Amino acid sequence: MIINNSLDEVRKRENALSIIKNIVENNGRACLFDLTGLSGGFIASPSELSLLETYVGPAIFEDALQEVGIKHMGGEKVLALNRTSSGILATILTLVKKDSNVVHYLAKLPAHPSIPRSCNLVGANYFETDIFEEFTIPENTSLVVITGSTMDHQVIDEAEFKRIIQMAHERNIPVMVDDASGARLRTVVFNQPRACDLGADIAITSTDKLMPGPRGGLMAGRRDLIDEIKVKVNQFGLEAQPPLVLAMLNGIKNFNGENLVKSYNRKDQLSDLLDLKFNNFEKTPTGVMISPEGLAGEVNISHNLSDDDLAFIFSFILLKDYGIITIPAVGMPGASPTIRFDLSTRDAFNLNLKDLSKKIESSFDKLLDVIPNEEKCREIVFSF
Ligand SMILES: *Cc1c(COP(=O)(O)O)cnc(C)c1O
Numbered sequence: 001m002i003i004n005n006s007l008d009e010v011r012k013r014e015n016a017l018s019i020i021k022n023i024v025e026n027n028g029r030a031c032l033f034d035l036t037g038l039s040g041g042f043i044a045s046p047s048e049l050s051l052l053e054t055y056v057g058p059a060i061f062e063d064a065l066q067e068v069g070i071k072h073m074g075g076e077k078v079l080a081l082n083r084t085s086s087g088i089l090a091t092i093l094t095l096v097k098k099d100s101n102v103v104h105y106l107a108k109l110p111a112h113p114s115i116p117r118s119c120n121l122v123g124a125n126y127f128e129t130d131i132f133e134e135f136t137i138p139e140n141t142s143l144v145v146i147t148g149s150t151m152d153h154q155v156i157d158e159a160e161f162k163r164i165i166q167m168a169h170e171r172n173i174p175v176m177v178d179d180a181s182g183a184r185l186r187t188v189v190f191n192q193p194r195a196c197d198l199g200a201d202i203a204i205t206s207t208d209k210l211m212p213g214p215r216g217g218l219m220a221g222r223r224d225l226i227d228e229i230k231v232k233v234n235q236f237g238l239e240a241q242p243p244l245v246l247a248m249l250n251g252i253k254n255f256n257g258e259n260l261v262k263s264y265n266r267k268d269q270l271s272d273l274l275d276l277k278f279n280n281f282e283k284t285p286t287g288v289m290i291s292p293e294g295l296a297g298e299v300n301i302s303h304n305l306s307d308d309d310l311a312f313i314f315s316f317i318l319l320k321d322y323g324i325i326t327i328p329a330v331g332m333p334g335a336s337p338t339i340r341f342d343l344s345t346r347d348a349f350n351l352n353l354k355d356l357s358k359k360i361e362s363s364f365d366k367l368l369d370v371i372p373n374e375e376k377c378r379e380i381v382f383s384f
């Protein structure tokens with residue numbers, strides 16, 4: 001095994017960032033292709049930048065974010081956070097009591113790790129399922145969680161979404177929606193309503209997923225709950241700082257749903273090309289992906305690596321040899337090891353898909369070459 005724990009994940013991430021830095025310095029940013037779907041970005045004018053002072057910044061940009069954020073997310077009030085995970089933590093710290101139950105429904109496991117980790121921190125019992133018929137709300141439940149679109153972009157069925165909110169509200173239990181990518185994917189590509197319009201009490205989105213914003217979290221929902229959560233957010237330093245709020249504001253203003261719809265159409269071409277050589281690539285709404293298990297199924301030589309290890313090594317080969325950035329190499333500890341090639345963000349717009357599929361194929365051939373040699377694999381993942 002190569003990646004055994006969160007510390008290994010932090011180390012591999014540091015190595016991935018060194019590789020990226022090296023490519024930018026030696027070959028230029030144009031030689032990198034960020035296909036994570038989390039393109040980040042920091043849109044700001046010089047006059048806006050000059051207002052980024054500790055107290056002046058929030059006075060201007062937090063106010064502007066209320067209007068723009070509510071338009072994007074619905075709800076009565078929005079709150080800007082350092083990350084989506086921060087918003088999930090703050091909501092659970094505020095609404096969930098020790099020994100109470102939290103139940104979570106999502107289209108497909110696994111849930112984002114910040115949800116079970118936050119429940120663990122407050123001493124709550126956490127249950128999750130991706131089987132709608134098995135979803136129940138036990139006695140002493142303090143929070144119902146719904147994921148709008150999973151880390152691998154599996155989108156919840158709208159009828160199930162509504163039914164779960166109804167079940168929770170019949171018993172006066174608040175509903176938190178993890179809509180990290182869903183706030184755009186569900187609404188723009190699948191024509192679903194915003195989570196708050198479906199009755200969510202709290203919804204949180206990630207401002208760098210499928211939009212040109214910085215990594216950050218934007219929470220929307222009921223004013224009374226947001227006000228309570230905001231207290232915890234400020235007590236524990238989970239809020240977005242003025243530079244982040246400014247870039248979030250401009251990221252949302254510059255969000256263009258057409259790009260999502262275009263990538264929705266282009267992914268079929270990439271999928272057809274990859275299916276000529278592979279069996280286990282799957283389509284996502286805006287690209288293609290291969291799970292660690294799927295990748296292992298493509299490998300028919302003997303080795304001692306875990307499925308996740310294969311995904312990490314593959315992701316590093318794509319990065320080192322072709323400058324293609326995918327999440328397993330750069331992700332935070334606990335991020336999904338699925339390799340996703342997302343076509344919805346800037347670097348993908350002008351990419352020749354035949355060329356991309358060739359690069360994926362030859363990276364895979366290299367993976368087959370190196371996996372019998374575990375030392376070599378370790379070197380690919382950990383040393384630059
Ligand atoms: C990305 C993601 C998160 C966490 O976002 P961070 O910015 O890393 O905190 C939470 N839930 C889902 C479903 C996600 O895709």
